Amino acid sequence: MGKIHNFSAGPSILPKEVFLEASQAIVDFNGSGLSLLEMSHRSKPFVAVMDEAQSLVREIYGLGDDYEVMFLQGGASLGFLISAYNMMRGNKRGAYVNTGSWAGKAVKEGAWVGEGVEVASSKDSNFNYIPKGYEVPSDFDYFHYTSNNTIFGTQYHQIPDVNVPLVCDMSSDIFCRPIDASKFDLIYAGAQKNMGPAGTTLYIAKKEVLGKSSMSIPTMLNLNTHAEKDSMFNTPPVFAVYVSMLVLRWIKKTGLEAIGNTNQSKANALYSEIERNSMFSGTAAAEDRSLMNACFVLNDGLDDALNAEFLNMATEAGISGIKGHRSVGGFRASMYNALPLESVQALVDVMKAFETKFA
Numbered sequence: 001m002g003k004i005h006n007f008s009a010g011p012s013i014l015p016k017e018v019f020l021e022a023s024q025a026i027v028d029f030n031g032s033g034l035s036l037l038e039m040s041h042r043s044k045p046f047v048a049v050m051d052e053a054q055s056l057v058r059e060i061y062g063l064g065d066d067y068e069v070m071f072l073q074g075g076a077s078l079g080f081l082i083s084a085y086n087m088m089r090g091n092k093r094g095a096y097v098n099t100g101s102w103a104g105k106a107v108k109e110g111a112w113v114g115e116g117v118e119v120a121s122s123k124d125s126n127f128n129y130i131p132k133g134y135e136v137p138s139d140f141d142y143f144h145y146t147s148n149n150t151i152f153g154t155q156y157h158q159i160p161d162v163n164v165p166l167v168c169d170m171s172s173d174i175f176c177r178p179i180d181a182s183k184f185d186l187i188y189a190g191a192q193k194n195m196g197p198a199g200t201t202l203y204i205a206k207k208e209v210l211g212k213s214s215m216s217i218p219t220m221l222n223l224n225t226h227a228e229k230d231s232m233f234n235t236p237p238v239f240a241v242y243v244s245m246l247v248l249r250w251i252k253k254t255g256l257e258a259i260g261n262t263n264q265s266k267a268n269a270l271y272s273e274i275e276r277n278s279m280f281s282g283t284a285a286a287e288d289r290s291l292m293n294a295c296f297v298l299n300d301g302l303d304d305a306l307n308a309e310f311l312n313m314a315t316e317a318g319i320s321g322i323k324g325h326r327s328v329g330g331f332r333a334s335m336y337n338a339l340p341l342e343s344v345q346a347l348v349d350v351m352k353a354f355e356t357k358f359a
């Protein structure tokens with residue numbers, strides 16, 4: 001098998017060194033004679049893994065002890081409900097921006113708990129832009145947004161400026177560049193896009209917002225339960241947390257600034273080719289394009305044979321995972337942190353060859 005350029009939208013590419021180290025831990029964890037998979041989550045070696053993963057998150061985002069970091073389960077899909085339960089206050093109303101499928105699901109879960117109100121939406125244009133210029137009245141208990149829209153290829157390039165507590169689903173762009181994380185009251189992110197394998201969900205919560213909900217919250221959905229027990233109220237997903245910890249070490253070593261610059265270079269290379277190439281068009285508004293997921297279609301998008309031909313040429317060049325999501329069609333190239341610039345260049349080369357052949 002030749003080199004595979006992995007553009008999968010998730011679960012997605014992770015650094016190669018992480019796979020090697022993680023495979024070793026399955027056989028013999030740190031010379032203990034035991035696999036990581038067969039030791040107690042309360043054992044010293046695993047408690048050290050959990051501690052390190054939590055401190056790395058604080059360190060990378062420059063957060064202090066006023067933030068609680070938790071590694072839980074249920075995916076961001078449970079995060080929609082958990083965030084609503086934990087952030088509802090006396091008004092029992094959450095403000096949401098609907099920027100696509102995941103954001104829409106968040107609104108729906110908010111409505112299980114209280115009122116989930118859409119204060120803005122880009123549905124009118126198949127979610128190809130980020131809404132701007134709306135107001136968030138102060139009688140909302142929180143404001144929830146999706147920083148990167150994995151399916152539609154749009155991303156917030158600025159943190160929204162609102163006067164109510166800020167909640168964000170960062171599943172597909174967490175740690176993609178430096179941000180001022182101290183602006184957030186609650187961040188959650190499924191690990192499997194940009195931080196680790198499937199199986200754990202990161203929660204970063206300002207300590208002062210925990211335990212303030214107006215709802216009576218079932219035990220496992222209450223973030224306070226997990227904060228008080230250091231993510232060990234029940235058995236944590238030990239392997240997913242361990243692999244995430246290895247990725248976090250890699251992020252710290254590489255540096256968030258450098259990661260952000262590389263992500264910008266990758267996005268520039270691909271978007272400038274999409275613009276230059278006479279065969280393709282991007283689907284997202286230029287100012288809101290995602291650094292992580294680039295969506296593009298053939299100008300002759302209805303020609304199924306031509307679509308198949310491009311996928312064939314890409315596959316032959318070792319490119320994997322670029323078939324677009326069914327709600328947008330065409331192609332989606334996901335360029336998460338661990339994807340090298342060289343893989344984007346390989347895709348650009350195929351786009352050029354395709355133009356030469358068919359234009």
Ligand SMILES: *Cc1c(COP(=O)(O)O)cnc(C)c1O
Binds near residue numbers: 076102149169190
């Ligand atoms: C993938 C994704 C989700 C859903 O994550 P699960 O872990 O499958 O529940 C939610 N939000 C965003 C932005 C995503 O990319």
